Amino acid sequence: MIERAGPPPARQGADFTDAVIVGAGPAGIRAAQTLVAAGLRPIVLDENPRWGGQIYRQPPAHAGFTRSKQTLYGFEAAKAEAVHNAMSSLLPHVDYRPETLVWACDPRRLHTMHEGRETPVPFSHLIIASGATDRVLPLPGWTLPGVYTLGGAQVALKAQGCAIGERVVFAGTGPLLYLVAYQYAKAGANVAAVLDTSAFAAQARATPRLLSQPSTFAKGVYYVGWLRAHGVRVEHGVTLDSIEGAEAGDDIDGAAGVRAIRWLRDGREHSLECSAVGLGYGLRPETQLADLAGCRFVFDELNRCWLPARDAAGRTSCSGIYLAGDGAGIAGADAAELAGRRAALALLEDLGVAAPSMPDMPDAASIERKLAGIRRFREGIEQAFALPEAPAARWPDDMLVCRCEEISARTLRECVRVDGVSEINRLKALTRVGMGRCQGRMCGEAACHVLAEASGQALAQVGRLRAQAPIKPIPIAPMLFDENVATIPEEARDE
Amino acid sequence: MSELRGTLHYDVAIAGGGLVGASAARALAERGLKVALFERRYCGAQASGVNYGGVRCQGRPEEQLPLAMRARRVWDRLPALIGIDGEFIPSGHLRLARRESDLEPLDAWAAMAANYGLTSTVIRGAEFRRRFPWLGEGAVGGSLCMSDGHANPRLVSPAFARAARALGADVRERTPITSVAHDGVRFQLTAQPEQGETLHVSCDWLLNTAGAWANHIAGTFGERVPMHAIYPNMWVTEPLPKFVGHSLGVYGGGVYARQVERGNCVIGGGRGTGDGEYAQPSADTTRAVMREACALLPALRNALLIRTWSGVEGETPDDNPVIGMSRTTARLVHAFGFSGGGFLLAPGVGEVLADLVTHGETITPIDAFAVDRFAHRPHSACVTQQHS
Numbered sequence: 001m002i003e004r005a006g007p008p009p010a011r012q013g014a015d016f017t018d019a020v021i022v023g024a025g026p027a028g029i030r031a032a033q034t035l036v037a038a039g040l041r042p043i044v045l046d047e048n049p050r051w052g053g054q055i056y057r058q059p060p061a062h063a064g065f066t067r068s069k070q071t072l073y074g075f076e077a078a079k080a081e082a083v084h085n086a087m088s089s090l091l092p093h094v095d096y097r098p099e100t101l102v103w104a105c106d107p108r109r110l111h112t113m114h115e116g117r118e119t120p121v122p123f124s125h126l127i128i129a130s131g132a133t134d135r136v137l138p139l140p141g142w143t144l145p146g147v148y149t150l151g152g153a154q155v156a157l158k159a160q161g162c163a164i165g166e167r168v169v170f171a172g173t174g175p176l177l178y179l180v181a182y183q184y185a186k187a188g189a190n191v192a193a194v195l196d197t198s199a200f201a202a203q204a205r206a207t208p209r210l211l212s213q214p215s216t217f218a219k220g221v222y223y224v225g226w227l228r229a230h231g232v233r234v235e236h237g238v239t240l241d242s243i244e245g246a247e248a249g250d251d252i253d254g255a256a257g258v259r260a261i262r263w264l265r266d267g268r269e270h271s272l273e274c275s276a277v278g279l280g281y282g283l284r285p286e287t288q289l290a291d292l293a294g295c296r297f298v299f300d301e302l303n304r305c306w307l308p309a310r311d312a313a314g315r316t317s318c319s320g321i322y323l324a325g326d327g328a329g330i331a332g333a334d335a336a337e338l339a340g341r342r343a344a345l346a347l348l349e350d351l352g353v354a355a356p357s358m359p360d361m362p363d364a365a366s367i368e369r370k371l372a373g374i375r376r377f378r379e380g381i382e383q384a385f386a387l388p389e390a391p392a393a394r395w396p397d398d399m400l401v402c403r404c405e406e407i408s409a410r411t412l413r414e415c416v417r418v419d420g421v422s423e424i425n426r427l428k429a430l431t432r433v434g435m436g437r438c439q440g441r442m443c444g445e446a447a448c449h450v451l452a453e454a455s456g457q458a459l460a461q462v463g464r465l466r467a468q469a470p471i472k473p474i475p476i477a478p479m480l481f482d483e484n485v486a487t488i489p490e491e492a493r494d495e
Numbered sequence: 496m497s498e499l500r501g502t503l504h505y506d507v508a509i510a511g512g513g514l515v516g517a518s519a520a521r522a523l524a525e526r527g528l529k530v531a532l533f534e535r536r537y538c539g540a541q542a543s544g545v546n547y548g549g550v551r552c553q554g555r556p557e558e559q560l561p562l563a564m565r566a567r568r569v570w571d572r573l574p575a576l577i578g579i580d581g582e583f584i585p586s587g588h589l590r591l592a593r594r595e596s597d598l599e600p601l602d603a604w605a606a607m608a609a610n611y612g613l614t615s616t617v618i619r620g621a622e623f624r625r626r627f628p629w630l631g632e633g634a635v636g637g638s639l640c641m642s643d644g645h646a647n648p649r650l651v652s653p654a655f656a657r658a659a660r661a662l663g664a665d666v667r668e669r670t671p672i673t674s675v676a677h678d679g680v681r682f683q684l685t686a687q688p689e690q691g692e693t694l695h696v697s698c699d700w701l702l703n704t705a706g707a708w709a710n711h712i713a714g715t716f717g718e719r720v721p722m723h724a725i726y727p728n729m730w731v732t733e734p735l736p737k738f739v740g741h742s743l744g745v746y747g748g749g750v751y752a753r754q755v756e757r758g759n760c761v762i763g764g765g766r767g768t769g770d771g772e773y774a775q776p777s778a779d780t781t782r783a784v785m786r787e788a789c790a791l792l793p794a795l796r797n798a799l800l801i802r803t804w805s806g807v808e809g810e811t812p813d814d815n816p817v818i819g820m821s822r823t824t825a826r827l828v829h830a831f832g833f834s835g836g837g838f839l840l841a842p843g844v845g846e847v848l849a850d851l852v853t854h855g856e857t858i859t860p861i862d863a864f865a866v867d868r869f870a871h872r873p874h875s876a877c878v879t880q881q882h883s
Contacts, residue, residue, distance in 0.1 A: 104778045104803075106768075111778045118782070405757075419653065426537055429544060429649040437733055437801055469776065473733060473799035479785045480796065486783045488765040493748030494727065494835045495554050495590070 019347065020045065020110065020121060022102050022289060023129035025053020026079075026333045027325025027340035029087045031127045034344035036093045037356035043095040043121060045102055045112060051087040053131055053325075054151065055333040056080040057158050065161060072158060074183070075219050079333065104469035105292040108320075111469075118478045125320045125351070127343050128290050129336070130327035132283035136442045137172075137391050137449070140399050141243030142279065146258035150280030154180045163189040165276020169261050171195040171240055173385040174282035175220055181278075182223040185232055192274045193233040195263055197281075198385045200236040209380025212373055216332075233272075239264040239394070243277055281387055283330045284445065290327070291467035294318050299460040302375075302382055303329050305445070306464035312368045314343035315350075322347055335374045342367045392446070392453040401450060402443040404436020409450055416454040423463045427451050437473050440465040501695060505531040505665070507852055508684060508698035510672050510712055512538035514648075514838065515830045516704035517655035517666075518569075518845025521576065524662035526853050531696065532656065532664055533686050535671030539652020542706050542833075543841065545806035547729060547751055547763045548648045549742055550839045552613055553588045553640035554604065558815065558863035559840070560611040565859050566843025567642065576842075577654040581646045582756065588643030589627070589741040591634040591791065592619075597746040601638040615640035629738045633790030634745075645742045645753045648838060655842070670694070675701070675715055677824055700826045700852050707771070707809040709817075709831035713866065716824045720817055721869050722832045725810040726767035726774040730781055732798040734758030739792065750787040760795060762788050767805030774805035810834040811869070818844060818864040820851060828852065829866050 019035055021028045024046035035042045050058040056073065059065035073080040090096075097114060102121075104111040110121040134149035141147070148156070148164045150172065156162050157180075167190045170181045177196060185191045210217040227234055241262040248256040262271045287308055291297070295308040296317035307329050314322040322343040325336035345355050345364045355364070362370065395401070397410035411431050421427050424447060433447045434440030440447070444465045451462045507523050509516045512534025520532040532538075550570055552563045573581050592598045598619055605615045618626060619636035627637075660666045669689040676683050684696040703712040707724045739754035750764035764784035767776040781803055789795050811817065814834040821827035828851050830844050837844075843859070850857035 106778060120778075419657065423537075426540070429540070430653060435802070437799070439802060469778065469803050470800055473801045476732070476785055476789065476798050476800055477796045479782045479800075480789055482782055485786055486779045488749050488780070488783055488787070492725075492764075492766040494764065495551075495744040495748045495751060 018122060018124035019043070019127070020123040020125070021127045021129060022110070023053065023131055023325065023327070024048065024051035024087065024096070024098070025129060025131050025325060025336060026056065026083050027129035027327075027336035027343075028053070028127070029083055029090070030337045030340035031129060031324055031344040032090055032094050033086050034341045034356065034358070034361070035347065036090055037358050038348050038353050040353075041093060041095065043097065043123075045100045045110070045121065046096070046098050047101050049099050051096075051098070052080065052084055053333075053336075054155070056083050057155065058084065059159050059161065067161065074186075076333070083337070101472060101474065102289060103471050103474050105289055107294070113474050113478055116475075116478045116481070118482055125322070125347050126293065127314075127322045127324055127340070127347065128293070128327055129325040129340055130286040130289050132285050132326035132330055133441060135281045135284040135445060136279075137281050137387070138395065138399060138401060138443075138446050139240050139242055139279075140396060141245060141258075143247070143400055143403050144243055144245040144258050145248060145256050146245065146276040147243055148276065148278050150174075150176045150180050150278045151283070153278035154183065157183055157187060163187070163276075164278060165258070165274070166190060167192050167274045168276045168278060169193045169195060169272060169274040170278040171197075171261060171263075172280040173198045173387070174280060175381060175385065176280055176282070178220060178223040178227065181227055181232065185227060185230055191227070191232050193235065193272055194227060195238045195240065195261070196234070196236045196385075197238055197240060197388050198236065202386065203236075203384040206380040206384035209376055209383065212380065213377040216377065235263075235265060237265060238270075239388070241269070282385060283326060285329055286327050288467035288471045290316060290321070290323060292469055292471070293321050295321065297464060300329060302378060304387060304459060312371070313346035313364065314339055315346055320350070331371070331374055331378055335371055338362075338367045338371055338374075342371070390453060392449040395450065401446050402433040402436060404438050404443070405432040407431055407433045412447060412450045413454045416451060421451070422455045422457060422461075424448050424451055424465055425463065428465065434465055439468065503531070503694060503696045505529045505696065505698045507531070507700040507702060508533065508682065508696055509702040509704055510675070511703070511705035511709070511831075512652070512656055512666070512668065513541055513543035513704060513706050514539060514652040514655065514841035515543075515844050515848070516702065517652050517659060518842045519702055519704060519830070519848040520659035520664045520666065520845075521655050521662060522845045522849035523852060524659050524664040526849060528852065530659070530664040531698070532659060532666045533670050533672050533684075534656075534666070534668045537653075537668050538656035538666065539649070542806050542808040543652040543838070544649050545729065545804055546648050546727065546808075546835075546838050547761060548645045548753065548838060549588070549643075549744070549751065550583060550646050551588045551640075551643045551742065551744070552839065553590050553608070553615055553638065553643055554744060554746075555836065556815070557607055558860075559836075560608060560613065561860050562818075562840055562843055562847065564611055564613065565846065566840045569842040569846065570646070570839070573651070577651070577658040579650060579654050581651040581654060583644060583646035584756070585642060585644035586753070587639055587641040587741040589637045589639050589743050591630070591637040591743060591745045593633060593635065593745060593747070595635060598636050601636075601746060605638055613640065614642070627740070629740070629792065629794065631790055631793040633787070639741065643742060646838075647755070655845070675712055677716070677827075682827075700828065702848055702852075703827065703829045704831060704848075706831055707807045709809060709829065713829060716821060716827055718821060718823055718829070718866050720811065720832065720866060722809045722811050722817075724769060724771045725808050725835060726769040726805045727763055727808060727835060728765045728767040728776050728780040728784065728803070728805055729761065729763045730776070730784075730800055730803040731762070732760045732795065733801050735760060735794065735798055738794055743791065745791070750784050750791065752788055752792060760792070760798065764788070769805065769807055771807070774807045776803035776805045808833070808835055813868075816840070816844075816864050817866045818847065818861045819866060822865075822867045
């Protein structure tokens with residue numbers, strides 16, 4: 001990709017207004033707070049209707065939801081309250097634009113879509129706090145109605161107050177697996193089982209690292225204990241085999257949807273009836289905006305994916321562009337708050353503006369120390385909840401990898417075999433994997449695993465899907481209302 | 496002269512694995528020559544693979560028609576030549592008139608093209624509305640050429656490269672040519688694979704099919720042409736119900752559109768941005784082309800845009816390619832600078848290049864594409880002429 005280096009426009013003083021923050025989760029809010037404290041008035045662009053991000057997602061306003069923060073956020077209620085209040089008090093001092101999708105990035109300019117209007121947003125400095133999405137790994141039956149990602153299942157509960165099904169199994173691995181199961185069971189949903197692909201022994205081995213965040217570790221232990229105490233079946237070390245049910249339009253009696261989940265443990269087959277499955281293997285940093293902005297990427301072994309390169313402060317390879325929060329590498333909400341502030345401090349330093357002194361907010365050096373400590377905890381999490389080894393080896397040929405374009409594992413393997421493809425963008429070009437509405441956001445990782453397995457390479461060697469605007473599908477109609485549409489120059493009027 | 500130890504020798508070396516180079520490699524290998532194709536990245540990953548996919552004779556300047564008609568016949572033979580049809584659909588190409596005054600030149604073009612055996616029909620008025628109810632007010636008539644169509648550019652070049660390899664050509668991807676010279680007898684090249692040892696290559700013929708980068712080789716032999724990089728701006732919608740019956744263009748240019756079998760509408764027009772090496776689509780251009788596209792295809796208004804892209808292509812001052820023998824160096828043949836219109840032509844150009852190597856001439860008129868036709872221009876044109 002093009003490196004768009006070069007210094008940002010020189011500005012001085014506190015009237016600086018071209019700082020833009022993308023994302024209003026814990027990272028974006030703390031970044032905004034820091035910039036405002038230094039006298040700036042940043043623009044805060046958020047795709048969500050209300051601030052808080054994913055972990056501190058708020059239910060819709062004025063929709064009659066009355067669940068308390070304690071109910072919604074549990075142990076995290078106080079943090080949620082603090083983050084929400086911080087943003088509330090910032091509102092008069094920032095240009096806050098909710099429900100605003102950033103869909104493209106030119107050098108020093110974002111393109112946004114809001115309420116059917118399309119607006120370019122110039123920036124001199126940009127903090128990307130774009131968060132994460134679920135890391136999706138398929139298994140046979142994953143396209144059945146009733147299969148959700150863990151994060152999607154959590155959003156349904158948190159924002160809508162509803163469960164994904166009457167009898168739910170949560171499967172995969174990662175801390176979110178237990179948290180969502182706990183939240184569902186606590187809310188009164190019928191949780192039939194939690195199926196963790198990681199071995200209990202691995203979690204035991206990771207304990208020393210996990211104890212670097214004792215309270216977080218304790219919460220995890222508490223969730224598992226609570227689930228068991230309330231009769232929820234919790235299985236470790238499973239190998240997920242398939243989800244069974246009927247696709248819409250199948251000529252099987254009864255409604256479309258999930259019927260059961262099958263797995264292996266200690267060489268034995270197991271099956272459990274259920275009507276919905278929440279599936280997830282941790283989170284995947286959302287890096288498309290950094291990619292479109294021209295940031296250099298490196299493979300990160302901890303996150304098992306390519307990430308934009310950044311220094312300890314969050315500076316990317318592009319001057320004036322900073323990363324914070326899970327979009328820069330999964331580290332959780334506490335780290336996001338710290339990283340948001342740290343990136344804002346870096347921005348101020350690069351501007352030549354003095355760091356503001358704020359109560360309860362550490363300085364740059366102590367933030368970096370704390371982030372390093374959290375990284376140790378993150379290593380423990382990855383040790384405890386590792387991705388299944390060589391997941392693609394189990395995927396049958398006829399399983400769909402890319403549901404938008406209906407591309408099967410067989411098609412991908414054939415392409416590797418016949419064309420000798422060894423790089424993911426080449427696989428995309430030749431097979432259409434990742435070319436549908438999701439543009440690889442859901443299937444890209446699975447396609448990389450299939451490619452790595454079929455070509456005998458490590459995951460890092462197959463490369464990464466390059467981002468292509470729009471970051472999410474956008475309606476065309478709003479583009480037609482822009483008063484400042486360019487005309488196509490005479491010399492560019494090809495046929 | 497004795498060869499360096501370890502030097503690979505070929506009858507023909509081809510620089511650049513786009514559709515021109517890959518189809519030339521296939522044609523030459525079929526004729527029994529020992530061929531090597533060097534591609535610094537992947538075959539067909541540059542302009543040949545990211546273009547609109549139009550297989551269009553209609554609207555071309557007269558001097559391109561003999562070559563275009565020859566190339567068009569190759570497209571019908573793709574399954575026999577490369578084992579796939581490349582998703583080529585002879586859907587017809589409808590060249591639209593945005594105003595009544597555009598219809599007269601469409602008539603004139605149809606009369607001219609008929610002399611080359613190409614049939615197109617100009618449709619206007621009530622019949623136009625009746626036949627194309629899915630077209631908006633932005634079009635008042637159009638010329639329909641039913642032998643034209645569209646194909647999937649991502650598939651065609653790699654398949655030609657694969658077919659060339661199956662016929663014995665030595666196709667080397669991720670292997671840029673790092674130096675090239677003529678020692679008075681043969682060409683001497685070095686190529687540096689991304690992995691592995693430097694290759695020393697000698698060859699009797701050298702085909703310069705390096706697309707937007709072809710001036711590196713042309714310049715080495717004193718034949719730099721005033722070509723600059725252009726970055727076509729492309730986008731695609733989500734799959735929609737089938738409604739676009741033909742591949743579409745407009746008289747005077749600006750927007751082109753087609754709908755693939757799966758239902759996605761592929762639309763191009765205007766320029767992205769780039770630095771000569773990499774290209775990016777431009778949101779401003781996409782927005783501008785959307786307005787033109789929706790005037791022609793109102794159903795697009797309700798669609799979702801899912802992807803935009805660009806690529807790097809070479810454009811010459813007269814929008815014609817450079818095809819033919821070098822004027823400075825024996826057995827050097829150029830074919831580049833297709834100026835955004837090379838996808839249809841390329842498989843035909845591959846045959847023409849094979850003619851030149853095996854017979855020293857071709858029956859297809861290519862004089863208009865001579866490499867020295869820009870010689871009267873100031874040499875600096877090639878560096879100063881850039882789109883803003």
